[in-house]
Amino acid sequence: MIIVNCPMKREYVTDLLEKHDQDGITFKKVAEQGMKLSFETNIQDEEKAAKVAKAAIKATEIGAVLYFQVSVG
Secondary structure (H helix, E strand, O other): OEEEEOOOOHHHHHHHHHHOOEOOEOEEEEEEEOOEEEEEEOOOOHHHHHHHHHHHHHOOOOOOOOOOEEEEO
């Protein structure tokens, strides 16, 4: 499970990750509690999935200024 803590633009981040399908890595939101978004991924290496999610968010036009954290949970 991948955890994304993001106080703003949670819908944007959710939409971005659920549409992500690069290198066969996909994400599906399973829960949202406050600013904590929980995603399942289709690969076993959750550390790699977390890095991919973080890179995908940072690559957007708002990613450089958006405050967020990605971790494995």
